[in-house]
Amino acid sequence: MLTLTDNATAIVNxxxxxxxxxxxxxxxxxxxxxxxxxxxxxxxxxxxxxPEPEDQVVEVSGTRLFLDETAAAALEDKILDAGVDDEGSVSFAVLPQVA
Known part of the structure; x- marks a missing residue:
């Protein structure tokens, strides 16, 4: 299941x-x-x-993500991270989960 880093949770919220x-x-x-x-x-x-009717809804620590079918499959075993640069632009990174 997709998980979020603390940074991603704060930025998404x-x-x-x-x-x-x-x-x-x-x-x-x-x-x-x-x-x-x-x-x-x-x-x-x-x-x-x-969410769209076909979206999978993932809720982690009050953060709601809506994933379409392709995104749900691609992110199923991943970690979502996020950061903000000096100019305020948000970027996301998808990382593998460590077993």
Whole structure:
């Protein structure tokens, strides 16, 4: 199951709270039409008040993520990390879980 680092939890919660007042809002992670350079899934994120009907909802420490089918499969055994650079841009990293 997808897990989040403390940084990712804090950043996602901040992003969601700044962009919507909806109580059940979350960060939606979904696949994009173009594949990544290695042929793997290319994922995008956006804050949304509700999941799409087919989304898998993952809640970790009050942080809600909505994953489409491709994202759910790609992130099933991963760790989501996040950071903010000096200019305030957010970046996400997907890391392998250590067994």
């Amino acid at each position: 901040t992003l969601v709270s700044r962009q919507t007042d909806a109580a059940d809002a979350g960060l939606r992670i979904h696949s994009t039409p173009a594949g990544g350079p290695d042929g793997g899934a290319r994922l995008a994120v956006l804050v949304t008040p509700d």
